[in-house]
Amino acid sequence: MRFTPTPEQQQLGDMVQRFLGEQYSLEVRRKILDSREGWSREIWSKLGELGLLSLQVPEEQGGMAPAVVETLLTATATGKAMLLEPWVSSAIIATVLIRELGSAQQREEMLPVMAAGDRIAVPAHLEPGARYDPKVIATVARRSGGGWTVKGQKSVVLHAPAADVLLVSARTSGAPDEPAGMSLLAVAREGPGVALSPYRTLDGICAADVELADAPGTLIGSEGTAFAGLTAAFDQGLAVRCAEAVGALQATLDATVEYTKTRQQFGVPIARFQALQHRMADMLIHVEQARSMSYLAAMRAAETPGQERRRALAAAKVVVGNACRFVGQQAVQLHGGMGVTDEIAVSHLFRRLTALEMALGDTAHHLEQFVAASAEAEGT
Amino acid sequence: MDLSFSAEELAFRDEARAFIAANVPADTRRKVLEGLEVSRDDTLRWQQILHRQGWGGPNWPKEFGGTGWDPVQQYIFEEESAAAGTPRLLPFGLKMVGPVIMRFGNVAQRERFLPRILSGEHWWAQGYSEPGAGSDLASLKTRAERKGDHYVVNGQKTWISLAQHANWIFCLVRTDPAVKKQAGISFLLIDMKTPGVTVRPITLLDGSQEVNEVWFEDVEVPVENLVGDENGGWTYAKFLLGHERTNIAAVGPCKRELTRLKRIASEERKDGKPLLADPGFAARVAQVEVELMALEITNLRVLAAEAERRAPGPEASLLKIKGTEIQQALSELMMHAAGPRALPLRTGALAAAYLNLRKTSIYGGSNEIQKNIIAQTILGL
Numbered sequence: 001m002r003f004t005p006t007p008e009q010q011q012l013g014d015m016v017q018r019f020l021g022e023q024y025s026l027e028v029r030r031k032i033l034d035s036r037e038g039w040s041r042e043i044w045s046k047l048g049e050l051g052l053l054s055l056q057v058p059e060e061q062g063g064m065a066p067a068v069v070e071t072l073l074t075a076t077a078t079g080k081a082m083l084l085e086p087w088v089s090s091a092i093i094a095t096v097l098i099r100e101l102g103s104a105q106q107r108e109e110m111l112p113v114m115a116a117g118d119r120i121a122v123p124a125h126l127e128p129g130a131r132y133d134p135k136v137i138a139t140v141a142r143r144s145g146g147g148w149t150v151k152g153q154k155s156v157v158l159h160a161p162a163a164d165v166l167l168v169s170a171r172t173s174g175a176p177d178e179p180a181g182m183s184l185l186a187v188a189r190e191g192p193g194v195a196l197s198p199y200r201t202l203d204g205i206c207a208a209d210v211e212l213a214d215a216p217g218t219l220i221g222s223e224g225t226a227f228a229g230l231t232a233a234f235d236q237g238l239a240v241r242c243a244e245a246v247g248a249l250q251a252t253l254d255a256t257v258e259y260t261k262t263r264q265q266f267g268v269p270i271a272r273f274q275a276l277q278h279r280m281a282d283m284l285i286h287v288e289q290a291r292s293m294s295y296l297a298a299m300r301a302a303e304t305p306g307q308e309r310r311r312a313l314a315a316a317k318v319v320v321g322n323a324c325r326f327v328g329q330q331a332v333q334l335h336g337g338m339g340v341t342d343e344i345a346v347s348h349l350f351r352r353l354t355a356l357e358m359a360l361g362d363t364a365h366h367l368e369q370f371v372a373a374s375a376e377a378e379g380t
Numbered sequence: 381m382d383l384s385f386s387a388e389e390l391a392f393r394d395e396a397r398a399f400i401a402a403n404v405p406a407d408t409r410r411k412v413l414e415g416l417e418v419s420r421d422d423t424l425r426w427q428q429i430l431h432r433q434g435w436g437g438p439n440w441p442k443e444f445g446g447t448g449w450d451p452v453q454q455y456i457f458e459e460e461s462a463a464a465g466t467p468r469l470l471p472f473g474l475k476m477v478g479p480v481i482m483r484f485g486n487v488a489q490r491e492r493f494l495p496r497i498l499s500g501e502h503w504w505a506q507g508y509s510e511p512g513a514g515s516d517l518a519s520l521k522t523r524a525e526r527k528g529d530h531y532v533v534n535g536q537k538t539w540i541s542l543a544q545h546a547n548w549i550f551c552l553v554r555t556d557p558a559v560k561k562q563a564g565i566s567f568l569l570i571d572m573k574t575p576g577v578t579v580r581p582i583t584l585l586d587g588s589q590e591v592n593e594v595w596f597e598d599v600e601v602p603v604e605n606l607v608g609d610e611n612g613g614w615t616y617a618k619f620l621l622g623h624e625r626t627n628i629a630a631v632g633p634c635k636r637e638l639t640r641l642k643r644i645a646s647e648e649r650k651d652g653k654p655l656l657a658d659p660g661f662a663a664r665v666a667q668v669e670v671e672l673m674a675l676e677i678t679n680l681r682v683l684a685a686e687a688e689r690r691a692p693g694p695e696a697s698l699l700k701i702k703g704t705e706i707q708q709a710l711s712e713l714m715m716h717a718a719g720p721r722a723l724p725l726r727t728g729a730l731a732a733a734y735l736n737l738r739k740t741s742i743y744g745g746s747n748e749i750q751k752n753i754i755a756q757t758i759l760g761l
Contacts, residue, residue, distance in 0.1 A: 001382060001383060001384065001385055001386065001389065001452060001680060001684060002381055002382045002684065003381060003383075003680075003681050003684045003685075004381070004684075004688075005381055009381075068381070069381045072381075257759050257760070257761065260761070261760075261761070271761040272761075274752070274755075276761075277751065277752065277755035277756075277759075277761050278748070278751045278752075278755065280755060280759055280761065281750075281751035281752075281754035281755050281759070282751070284698070284754055284758060284759060285698050285701060285702060285754075288678055288695075288698055289671065289674040289675065289678060289702065290674075291678075292674045292675075292677035292678045292681060293670075293673070293674050293677070295381065295383060295677060296383060296673070296674075296677055298381075299381075299382075299383050312673075315669070315670040315673050315674075318666075318667070318670045319670050319671065319673075319674045367663055367666055367667065367670075368659075368663075370666050370669075370670060371659070371662045371663065371666045374666065374669070375657075375662075378642075
């Protein structure tokens with residue numbers, strides 16, 4: 001049992017912290033947020049140069065996978081910085097999808113280019129009305145000539161406007177709520193039959209609903225067996241979101257402590273008031289419990305799939321989700337009027353924490369998942 | 381980073397598990413697992429069994445007759461003990477006065493007292509709280525006046541756990557009333573058979589007599605029973621409180637009680653189905669279970685830091701708060717799981733446990749005091 005990273009891992013973690021600290025200040029982030037695209041290609045290239053887009057790429061394609069601790073440390077830093085770029089979408093989830101499902105040739109073609117920052121792929125999975133259930137997919141893929149076409153709707157595809165390629169889950173057989181019969185297809189974002197309705201999410205991420213009208217696509221790997229790979233990719237994504245949340249949670253707590261030490265009322269810093277002190281102690285407990293679960297999630301996500309992995313990841317998301325809600329809301333409250341302005345970091349952190357609580361399944365969803373996995377594990 | 385136990389730790393776990401399974405008396409085990417009252421003799425017998433194995437001091441270094449186990453091994457041992465239904469080892473000697481004597485006592489005190497803690501000959505009580513000194517412990521008034529080669533002690537201590545079974549008590553006493561309150565306190569070891577010591581049990585809300593008032597009336601205590609320096613007691617008291625809190629997360633017992641809760645909730649029927657299959661109830665159980673999973677890792681993080689000889693810090697306060705909240709939540713859910721049959725109040729009944737466990741967020745420094753500690757020491761507020 002060991003909770004400290006190796007010196008090499010720590011070095012990478014420190015490097016990411018330093019890079020984002022120097023080049024991703026709140027002011028820089030605000031400019032990116034206000035830009036038309038909502039993300040920065042320049043930052044993206046630098047992430048590629050630093051090797052941070054290859055953490056989940058296998059060694060055969062020049063990457064570092066599994067890089068469990070490196071991924072955890074990087075995510076904690078990107079969470080703190082509230083990164084707007086498609087790191088989780090492309091360098092984690094889409095990368096794992098291609099790694100797990102793609103043919104040898106597809107891995108070779110796609111992963112090194114993505115790791116270099118020259119191509120962005122994002123998953124397009126959830127559909128209207130499916131809530132967070134990953135099995136509910138109505139989009140269909142049909143053979144057409146020598147290839148495939150895809151027809152259906154995908155909702156809230158994060159970073160879709162930034163993507164070169166959409167990795168679309170679609171049925172090639174089976175009922176709309178069956179794990180079997182699901183396939184994954186690469187669809188060019190600017191290709192025919194692809195229509196995006198773009199918007200920003202509540203925390204400023206560029207996203208879109210996607211209408212696919214017989215859009216040509218390339219089958220990734222084999223037909224009808226994509227569900228296991230999708231599960232692996234979203235599990236890895238969930239672990240990374242948990243670590244991002246911990247970075248954002250710590251930043252939120254730090255900002256709140258700092259603010260209450262400087263804000264004076266009744267002639268003293270408001271940090272002197274016990275009601276506020278105890279609230280911040282409660283926030284700290286949430287942060288530490290979430291940190292513990294982010295470790296568990298990171299370890300389990302890299303292990304073989306099964307009840308135990310599902311149970312641990314669901315538990316992690318519940319603990320982290322509760323922390324996101326409590327710490328975010330209390331931070332705004334303790335900042336008083338300033339907390340509800342766009343001006344300061346804490347309101348941005350609050351928005352990011354709110355989105356993270358809902359990312360890849362909210363707390364209520366994962367509590368149900370945990371109950372179901374526990375019941376199966378105990379044979380009840 | 382690695383959250384699983386090493387091969388050596390797993391081997392140790394197997395050894396501990398096998399020994400406990402083969403040696404814990406069946407009648408004691410049944411009492412613990414069913415939540416019945418564990419007697420003085422049950423506790424002493426288990427201490428003696430462990431002592432014969434050389435395991436009487438699981439948290440003690442070898443030089444004082446302990447096992448020399450590192451914090452992770454101690455944790456594994458406690459977890460295995462809890463799961464197997466052993467009685468809780470008495471913390472007052474092993475985890476409180478023992479470490480204080482090792483650190484601050486003289487050679488004569490070490491030789492006299494430490495072996496007798498291990499053998500169970502001395503059953504210690506903790507004389508800290510007073511009617512007017514609870515959270516504000518340093519305002520204690522029990523007076524010890526030096527008269528030649530002994531102190532004369534007068535005053536009243538309260539909330540003394542299991543003092544009715546104890547033959548020794550360690551006390552914080554005021555030796556200098558003229559200075560700042562923390563600076564006039566000493567740490568005294570008192571033989572409870574000394575004339576002038578009176579123990580009066582307090583009946584608690586569950587009907588149990590677990591805590592006591594202890595009165596001191598002109599009690600003569602030899603000066604050789606002073607630990608460390610006169611008026612240095614506050615330092616030793618704080619050292620002790622740190623140790624007390626480290627072990628208060630109670631992850632092992634919580635896991636055992638969670639298992640019991642699930643058993644009760646699967647036996648109980650609602651709408652013809654096990655209560656545990658009711659989505660509302662299952663969600664409440666799950667919410668506590670995920671908190672416990674997180675606490676277990678948080679606890680291991682604190683232990684790992686301790687094992688790497690980085691000082692155990694104020695994180696203990698976090699463990700205390702979360703651990704007691706979970707214990708209380710589990711006892712509450714168990715009572716709700718049992719439904720109307722939780723209402724009869726008798727020993728070992730679920731209601732008794734629910735009532736009794738209210739103490740956990742009050743003792744060992746109330747949870748509000750723990751939050752003060754977090755605010756001041758971790759957050760720097």
